[in-house]
Amino acid sequence: MKYYIIAGEASGDLLGSYLMKSIKKLDANADFRCWGGDLMEAQGGEIIKHYKDLAFMGFWEVLKNLRTILINIKVCKIDILLYEPDVLILIDYPGFNMRIAKFAKEQNIRVVYYVSPQIWAWKKKRMHKIKRDVDTLITILPFEKDFYAKYNYEAHYVGHPLLDVVTNEMKNDDWQDFKANYNLDDRPVIAILPGSRRQELKKMLPVMVQMVKQFPEYQFVMSKVKWQPLSLYQSYIKDKQIALVEGNTYSLLHHAKAAMVTSGTATLETALWNVPQVVCYKGSFISYLIARIVVGKHLKYISLVNLILDKPAVTELIQHDYNPKKLKTELEKIVHNHQIINTMKSDYEQLRHILGDAGASDNAAKLIVKHEIR
Numbered sequence: 001m002k003y004y005i006i007a008g009e010a011s012g013d014l015l016g017s018y019l020m021k022s023i024k025k026l027d028a029n030a031d032f033r034c035w036g037g038d039l040m041e042a043q044g045g046e047i048i049k050h051y052k053d054l055a056f057m058g059f060w061e062v063l064k065n066l067r068t069i070l071i072n073i074k075v076c077k078i079d080i081l082l083y084e085p086d087v088l089i090l091i092d093y094p095g096f097n098m099r100i101a102k103f104a105k106e107q108n109i110r111v112v113y114y115v116s117p118q119i120w121a122w123k124k125k126r127m128h129k130i131k132r133d134v135d136t137l138i139t140i141l142p143f144e145k146d147f148y149a150k151y152n153y154e155a156h157y158v159g160h161p162l163l164d165v166v167t168n169e170m171k172n173d174d175w176q177d178f179k180a181n182y183n184l185d186d187r188p189v190i191a192i193l194p195g196s197r198r199q200e201l202k203k204m205l206p207v208m209v210q211m212v213k214q215f216p217e218y219q220f221v222m223s224k225v226k227w228q229p230l231s232l233y234q235s236y237i238k239d240k241q242i243a244l245v246e247g248n249t250y251s252l253l254h255h256a257k258a259a260m261v262t263s264g265t266a267t268l269e270t271a272l273w274n275v276p277q278v279v280c281y282k283g284s285f286i287s288y289l290i291a292r293i294v295v296g297k298h299l300k301y302i303s304l305v306n307l308i309l310d311k312p313a314v315t316e317l318i319q320h321d322y323n324p325k326k327l328k329t330e331l332e333k334i335v336h337n338h339q340i341i342n343t344m345k346s347d348y349e350q351l352r353h354i355l356g357d358a359g360a361s362d363n364a365a366k367l368i369v370k371h372e373i374r
Contacts, residue, residue, distance in 0.1 A: 001027050001369070004085035005045065006035040006076070006100060008054040008093030010196045010225065011265035013037035015115060015140075015161045015361075016091050020045060022365035033083050035076065048079055052227040054096070069096065077103050087368060091115050098126065101133040112136045112368050116144050116155065127151050138364050141308060142354055156367055159360035162265070166272045167358045169250045178255050182243040184219055188257040190335070192222040192242070193249065193270065195262035201228065203282040204262050205236040210324045211260065211331060212240045218257070218335065223249045258334045260327065267314070268304040271348045276334035276341050278327065279303040279316045305347075308354060313347035 003023065007016045017039035024030050024043070034045035035054065041047045049072065073096065080088065080103070087110045090097040094117035101111050116139040117126065130137060130153065137155045139145055148155040178184070190211070194204040212220050221243045224233055233244060245252045249266075253259065253273035261267050263281040270277045281302060301307050305314050315330045317323075333340045 001029065001086045002031045002033070002083065003087055003089055003368075004033050004080055004083055005040065005089045005091065006093065006097055007037070007040065007091040008035065008051050008096055010037065010051065012091040012093060012115070013039045013051055014165060014265075016040045016045075016089075017043045018161055018164050018361040019089070019091075019114060019364055019368075022361040023369060025362070026365055026369040033079070033085070049075075050227070054093075072096070073099055076100055080104060080109070081107065085109060087112055089114055089368065092117070094118070094126075098129055098133070102129065105133040105135075110135050112138065114138045114364055114368075115140055116148075127153070136367060138367060140360060141304075142356075143308075143310075158363035158367070159357065160268070160355045161360040161364070162268055162272060163352075163355055163358040164361045166250070166269070173251045173254045175255060178251055182221065182245060184221070184243060187217060187219045188335075189252070189255050190215065190218045190220050190331070191252050191256035191259040191261075191270075191275065192220055193259055193261045193266045194222065195264060195266070196225045196228070198228065198232070199283075200262055201232060201236075204280060204322075205233070207282075207322060207324055207327055208260050208280070209236050209240050209242065211327060212242060214324075214328050215331065215335070219243070221245055221252055221256070223252055258331065260331065263302050263316070263318075265304065268308075271305045271314070271351055274345055274348055276344050277314055278330040278334060279305075279314050280322050280327070281316070281318050282322045283319070305351060309347060309351055311347075313344060313351070 005016055007013050013036045016036050020032055020040060020043040032045035034040045034047050035049045036045060036047060037051045054072065088104045090101060090113045092115040098117065101113065104111050111134050113134045116137055137148065139155045139157045140160045142157060145155050145157040192208050194201050194208060222233065224244045224246045226246050253270060253275050256275050259270050259275050259277040261270050261277045261279055263279050267277065267279050301312065301316060302318060303314055303316055306312055306316065317326055317330065
């Protein structure tokens, strides 16, 4: 079978690669054409566009890059027609993927949406488009199935695929090896996970790096994505002693005592590694203002940890609250206050219980392949 997969972000590339691995177990003749990244390519996907050229963060940033986005949509539609896939698999990235879903449905191509668009957060009006354009909706958050049921639409909850990823990556990394690889000393580690988009890094890093001088008894290690230039990180690090870890985030979390994390999939990854965290987010003023107007009344939290638990298990420092003073205060709590640390880890245990067991990627692959193999 021929599978056309679209993932527009690093998290989608990760989940897509695990899905492809599971599909190949069921379909030995699987052929993949993808919008994604290195991980999907490693699973045999032919990459048409890399997600590093697709990820625009915030309303204003999308508007500024609208011409590029519209060209990408046109290119994608033409490429789908030329490839003639048996199934189109869309992974999150709703602004782009919902447009492609409509087009594919008009071409009588089966549409599977993997990682449901978060319309429950703010765009409930998209519900009619989901019903119209998506043949199979696969969700990875436990409350989504019930949400869609309210609209008389069947969604398939398969569990969260990050459990597959973390379970696969769990290993006894040796501290001495990790320390030697990144020229560290014996002080405990605070991890910096600033995101992957250029816009994110420019917003998040100036405040995060200020914590180094505030916590001299700790050493700071930052997760770097390989497609962003080293010079971008160095321009913020300057004379500060911060080690950079590229493509080895899980080893970093394995050895971290605490973490500063830009809101996104990384917040859930950090929780699954049982690392106390402060969640941070800052966008452009215009994007934030629009988000407050559109999302504010619908959404209590922005981090996946808090959304799934439906309570403030981890502190979220958003927009004007994301400043050096408040970040220092919250970071002090998760490295020194044992009661707060223990409560957060207890919440993490509840989170893992809610998400269930590993196997989401295999479950999703069965839903995608089972009706198609002849």
